[in-house]
Amino acid sequence: MGRGDLVVAVCGATGAVGREMLKTLEQRDFPATTVRAFASARSAGTTVPFKDGELVVEELTEDSFKGIHLALFSAGGATSKKFAPHAAKAGCIVVDNSSAWRMDPEVPLVVPEVNPDDVAWHKNIIANPNCSTIQMVVVLKPLHDAAKIKRVIVSTYQAVSGTGQKAITELETQVRQLFNMQEPEAKVYPYQIAFNCLPQIDVFSEGDYTFEEIKMIKETAKIMGDESIKVTATTVRVPVFYGHSESVNIETEEKLTAAQARAILAQAPGITVYDNPSEKFYPMPLLAAGEDEVFVGRIREDQTIDNGLNLWIVADNIRKGAALNAVQIAELLLTRGMLG
Known part of the structure; x- marks a missing residue:
């Protein structure tokens, strides 16, 4: 490696978010000299598209991070817990997309448009929030x-893409089964998702809130840097492939x-106001x-209280909700001279 080389790894490169991370690095022309793709042993040797060619997927091991400056992780919480500390010890900065590190007080939880200064106190692991x-x-x-x-x-x-490729396939399959007068098979979700809504994302926990709801409550306070903001959430899976929608009061x-x-x-960064009811x-x-x-x-305006607003917020959960936010964190590190 030369003095100015920047080596980036995508861990979990064969998954939906991992592939989107590679695409986002390419589209935003991230200045990596070398990009490497890692996944589990069963995916090693396969290829993933990148730029005009393909990357051969390597098996992710504890020794994979020598000479790597930045690793974008999207391989699940257990994988992140196991491998991120090895990457950090090797001097590699990890931007992790799982929930493994989000509420760790030693780990910044960053949305670049909201709390960019929090990257300053990272210890080689930075968490990407919930989509x-x-x-x-x-x-x-x-x-x-x-x-x-x-x-x-x-x-x-x-959207079902928040669960992963298996859920996308399940929705596709169930729609075909129903149109062919067959009984739909539910494997990924506890019930049929096609033409249905499931008011459960992740498992139920304290107070009968799901983990997804608890994530939104706790992560919002950490990112906003204000514990006084009270948040309550109901999270629902709907039969949409890409794009999460939110009704926010x-x-x-x-x-x-x-x-x-x-x-x-x-005037705010990263936002498009798309709001003209008269024109639908x-x-x-x-x-x-x-x-x-x-x-x-x-x-x-919410007419039931003095100072209330209703908002409808939509974003691509695989882009801004995962891959793009991770790459934006990497760009933030780069512009602040904290990478390479």
Whole structure:
């Protein structure tokens, strides 16, 4: 390696998010001299597309990180827990997409549009937040800065791609089975997902909240840097392939009109305000799929309280909700001279 070389690894490169990470590195022209793809032993030797060619997938081991400056992990929590410390010890900075490190007080949880300064205190591991949390806090932050948010009530409508490739295949298969008058098989989810909504994402835990709901509650406070913001969540899986939607109600200390909120959000980074009810302009998963921005619309005042707003937020969960946010963290490290 030469003095200016930058070597990047994608761990979990054969999965939906891993492949999107490779595509995002390419599309954003991330200045890596070398990009390497890692996955489990069963995927070693296969190939994944990158730029004009392909990368041969290598087996991820504890000794894989010598000479690697940055590793983007999207291989599940158990894999991250096992391998990220070895990468960190080898001097490699890990940006991890799993939930393994998010609530560790020693690990920054970063959304570049919201809390970029938190990268300054990393110890070679940085956590990528939950997909549904990311798109919500991108919108909440500028409103919080303007009027201080006291309370958030969020209901999500989350695409099957958030579960992974097996869930995408299951939805496709069930639709075909139903159109062919066959009984749909449910393997990934506890019930049929085609033409259905499941008010359970992850397993149930304390107070009968699911882990997905608890993630949104706890991660929001950590990212926003304000424990006083009260959050309650209901997360729902819907039969959509790509794009998470969220109905978000906020209560603020200072009054914000809908027009003021639109103006604030229109100037905020990473956001597209798509809000014109008279022309039926509002965000939808089909609009957001494949896009980098977080879309917000249906901005209106909550008439049941003095300082309340309703918002409808949509983003591609594989892009901004996972791969793009991880690459943006890498770009942040690069611009701050913390990489390579």
